[in-house]
Amino acid sequence: MSKLRVFFIFSLVLLGVLLVFTVFRPMVSEEKCSTVGRESVIQGEDEWIIQFDIINKEGEESSYIINWSTGRETYTERVSIKDGGIFTYIHHVYPQTVKEGKVNLAIYKEGEPTPFEQATYYIRFD
Amino acid sequence: MVKMKLSCLRIVLCLAVVMGVCLFPSPVYAGATTGAADQTAYAVFQNNGGSVGTQIGLDSSPVNVEPGQYVFVCLQLNWTTVMKQRDMKGQWRTWGGTWQDMAAIGAGSSTAWEYWNSNYADHTVDAITAHFGDTNQKTYTFESDYPGYGGSYPTTNAVGKNESWFIIQAPENVGRYEIRWYDSESPYAPTTTVQIDITVVDYTSWGGIFYNKPGDTTEQTEAGTYANGLYAYLDEDNDGDPLTPGTAYTFYVNVHEWQGNAIASGGTLNITIPKQFTSVSLVDKADFYDAAVSGGGASDWTITGTNDSAISNAVDHLSFSATTPTEYFTNTNWEFDTRFTGTGGGGETVRYIVEAVVLVQAATWESYNDEAHTTVDDYFSTGEQTVYMFGEGFQASTAYHVAYYDGDNAKVLSDGVSSNSGGDLSSLCYFPTYQESAVIGTWHAVVYKDSVASPPETYIASDPNSVVEDSFEVTYEAIPEFPTVIAGIAVAGMCFGIYYWMRKRRLAYVKA
Numbered sequence: 001m002s003k004l005r006v007f008f009i010f011s012l013v014l015l016g017v018l019l020v021f022t023v024f025r026p027m028v029s030e031e032k033c034s035t036v037g038r039e040s041v042i043q044g045e046d047e048w049i050i051q052f053d054i055i056n057k058e059g060e061e062s063s064y065i066i067n068w069s070t071g072r073e074t075y076t077e078r079v080s081i082k083d084g085g086i087f088t089y090i091h092h093v094y095p096q097t098v099k100e101g102k103v104n105l106a107i108y109k110e111g112e113p114t115p116f117e118q119a120t121y122y123i124r125f126d
Numbered sequence: 127m128v129k130m131k132l133s134c135l136r137i138v139l140c141l142a143v144v145m146g147v148c149l150f151p152s153p154v155y156a157g158a159t160t161g162a163a164d165q166t167a168y169a170v171f172q173n174n175g176g177s178v179g180t181q182i183g184l185d186s187s188p189v190n191v192e193p194g195q196y197v198f199v200c201l202q203l204n205w206t207t208v209m210k211q212r213d214m215k216g217q218w219r220t221w222g223g224t225w226q227d228m229a230a231i232g233a234g235s236s237t238a239w240e241y242w243n244s245n246y247a248d249h250t251v252d253a254i255t256a257h258f259g260d261t262n263q264k265t266y267t268f269e270s271d272y273p274g275y276g277g278s279y280p281t282t283n284a285v286g287k288n289e290s291w292f293i294i295q296a297p298e299n300v301g302r303y304e305i306r307w308y309d310s311e312s313p314y315a316p317t318t319t320v321q322i323d324i325t326v327v328d329y330t331s332w333g334g335i336f337y338n339k340p341g342d343t344t345e346q347t348e349a350g351t352y353a354n355g356l357y358a359y360l361d362e363d364n365d366g367d368p369l370t371p372g373t374a375y376t377f378y379v380n381v382h383e384w385q386g387n388a389i390a391s392g393g394t395l396n397i398t399i400p401k402q403f404t405s406v407s408l409v410d411k412a413d414f415y416d417a418a419v420s421g422g423g424a425s426d427w428t429i430t431g432t433n434d435s436a437i438s439n440a441v442d443h444l445s446f447s448a449t450t451p452t453e454y455f456t457n458t459n460w461e462f463d464t465r466f467t468g469t470g471g472g473g474e475t476v477r478y479i480v481e482a483v484v485l486v487q488a489a490t491w492e493s494y495n496d497e498a499h500t501t502v503d504d505y506f507s508t509g510e511q512t513v514y515m516f517g518e519g520f521q522a523s524t525a526y527h528v529a530y531y532d533g534d535n536a537k538v539l540s541d542g543v544s545s546n547s548g549g550d551l552s553s554l555c556y557f558p559t560y561q562e563s564a565v566i567g568t569w570h571a572v573v574y575k576d577s578v579a580s581p582p583e584t585y586i587a588s589d590p591n592s593v594v595e596d597s598f599e600v601t602y603e604a605i606p607e608f609p610t611v612i613a614g615i616a617v618a619g620m621c622f623g624i625y626y627w628m629r630k631r632r633l634a635y636v637k638a
Contacts, residue, residue, distance in 0.1 A: 004632055008625045038559075053559065063583070068542075075576070077527075079537055080583040085563040088539040088555075097525075 032059045034109055036117045038088075048093040048123050054107065056081040063110035071099025078110075095125040167202040168322055169257050173293070185258075188323035193298040194236075199322070201290045201307060202258045214307045216241065216292065221302040228294065228305075236298035239305060256289055296326050356381055356478035358397075358464050368487035371519035372452040372549035376409055381433065381442045381466050381478065388438035389476055393468025395444060399427035400460045402451035413442035433468065450486045452521045452549055455594050460484045489519025491551075491573060493598040499552070504597070506557065506604040513598060515553045515571045520545040526593065527574045528553040529581030532560065533567020533600065537583055542576070557605045569600045 039052040056062050066077040066089055081087045093103055101123050106115040170189045172179035173196035182197065183189035191197055216228035218239040229238040292307065302325045357380040360369075369375060379397060383389055395414055399406055399421075406427040411417035417431025433442050451460065462482040470476045492515070495503035499516040506513060515528060522545060530539040538560055545551040551573065557564075572595040574581045582589065589595075 002632075004625075004628055007628070011625065075542065077540055077580045078583060079540070079580075082536065082563075085536070085538075086560055087537065088559060090539070090541040090543070092541075092543045094544060 033057050034062065034064070034116055036107065037086075041121060044092075046095065046125070048121075048125075049090060050093060050103065050105070050121060051088065051090045054079070054081060054087045054089065056083055056085050056087075058109075059083055061085075065108040065110060067104075067106045067108070067115075069104040070097050071102060072097050093121075093123055098123050098125070166204050167258055169200045170322070170324070171198040171200070173197060178291075188325065190325045191296045193296060193326055195296045195326075197294060197296065199292045199294060199305075200257045201292070203288055203290060214290065216294065216305060216307050218303055218305045221304060225306075238297055239303070240295045240297075241293070258289060296324075299326065301326055356464060356466050356480045358462060358480050358482035360484075368457050368485040369450050371450050371454065371486050371489055372522055374405060374447050374449045376445055376447050377462070377482075378443065378445045379464055379480075381413075381437060381444075381468075383437050383439060383441075388436045388470075389433070390469040391433055391435050393433045393437075393466055393476070395429075395431050395433070395466045396464070397429040397444075397446070398463040399429070399446075399448055400451070400462075401426045402454075402460065403427065403448040404451075405447065405449040407447050409445040409447050411444055414444050417444060419446070437468075450484070452519050453489055453593055454486065454519070455488050455491070457488045458486050460486060487519065489517060489549075489594065491515065491517035491571075491594040491596050493571065493596055497554075505599045505601070507601040508603040510604050511558055511606070512554055512556050513569075513571070513600075515551075515555075515596065517551045517573070517594065518549060520549045520551045520573075520593070522547050522549045525576035526551060527576060527578070527581050529572050529574060530555045531570045531572065531585035532564040533569060534565035535570075535585035536565070537581065537585075538564050540581055557600060561605055564605065566600050566602050566605065568597050570595055570597050 034057060035055045037053045037055050040050075042049040042051065054064055054066075056064075061080060061082045063078065063080045064087070066079070068075040068077075068091060070093065077089065079087050079089075091103075091105075103121040103123055105117070105119045105121070107117040108115045167186050169185050170182045170191070172182055174180070178198045182191065216239070217225045218228055219225045226238065229240045290307070294305070297303075302323070304321045305324055306321045357378075359378050359380075360375060379395065381389070381393070381395065395417070401422065401424065404422075406419050406422065406429075408417055408419060408429070411431060413433055413435075414431030415434040417429060419427060419429050421427040427448070429444070429446055431444060451458070460483070462480075462484060464480040464482055466476075466478040468476045492499075492502045493504060494514040494516055495501055495506065495510045495512075497514055499514060503510065503513075520526065525542065525544045528539075528541040528543060528551075529537055530541075532538050539555050541553045541555075543551065543553055553571070555569075555571070570585050572581065572585070572589065573593040574591060575593060578591050581592075586592075
């Protein structure tokens, strides 16, 4: 059997497996969790933009609490995300709102005492 | 000697003849003189489609007209002698300036008063009724245009009180003027004893602010509004457009003397400004030495001041700055209640009241399909994967939250963003982020104040806690999904292509 034929058969098998995976998603973990994705920090004109997605993989609709603290102000946002849903949160940070250059973020799943995502951003304005 | 006596006698006789001839009336101007009269009253009227309209101001009182405005002027003249040319000429001058003849209509002068063509059919004698009651010929009217020499005025019955109507056009230049009429024959007569005090005021240049014009009785609940009265106006030409929200404007208040008489010092000026205006401060209070601003916050603003000297043939000014309200999403009128109470020349109480109205443009909040915010779009489909929200008229440099809700009213994005220093607010949402998770249909972009703890988790129509919202349609094409089946076919196609290419190469190699 030639190498070419082996490669062809292997390609077909791989394609079949991928097709099965994409249709039935057997590779998706059954673990139920919430994740933060597409997190980005962008420098704008006289501002910083912090952006991320909350992805709900809990298998059910879940509620989340997002807490922001900049030293000068705090803000709380509540959101309910259906299973498999994505919620995008964007926070614009301006020089006048930041004290000591720190922005604290904590994301809680409602009913849980500890955040499943926590971060501190050190912001500097030139 | 005898010859000498005869010569003297001839000289005396010649002188006697000359003197005698001179004693007889001229055969050419036998007894004629220029007309003489006293001007006893006047009234000015608006032009209503070519006919006499509403009277401007009061009888024999100063009036205000607009630049280029056509007005009807009715004079009541008490003629003591017959006019010579039986026609009259008009003159004008800026206040205290030099008299000039009125220009003929069509002269095209923006600076001179002009006669309007009075030969329209609807300006015939019958179209004009007597205005003043105390006339010898109440129904007599007379039109004059320039040059209109020779015979329009009656040859008889011209002595006594008559009404004469003129149609004139104001110049474009604003200012205070005097106008008068006289017999066209030189030397001019009559010498007018009362001249018309007429001020050209550019109302339209005061943008969204309106005020009681002299003679307007609609707001005279406490006292009459007089031609020499109280005026509130704006500092710039807005062409009648509403004012921009969230913008500081300078407003002026002028107190004129009262019916030509001085107003004593010690009068009180009160201006009430709605609390929705912000940053109210005095700009010029030189004529009101103790003027001060109070209020604000939960209360309306108040400016109170006292004129420190008599107002005599002059105007006292006060100006203040105020920032127009924001976050009103319909054009909104705001009233500045402006009142002055003083003491007139005869010890009488003078009360002026002006309900100045400021029209402020509505704030905006719209969805666009381009980053430059040039094309408003409420339907997002193929090639339109981002909605760019933009609005004007928000509070300047203020924190907001823009919440986006999908077709299932679920919150998919919250953007914590501040308006800029000009009160503009912008935000965007990229639809493909929500492939397989968001629902197409009617989406909503709702603006909440930062003080609101959190935009609600699901969309609330006309949420009283929101500032403003806008809706738009998001179609399937705006959230392009690359289906797995298509992906599989693409992968298979690529595999086949690679296999076919490699096989072709191998066969070519074997044949060689």
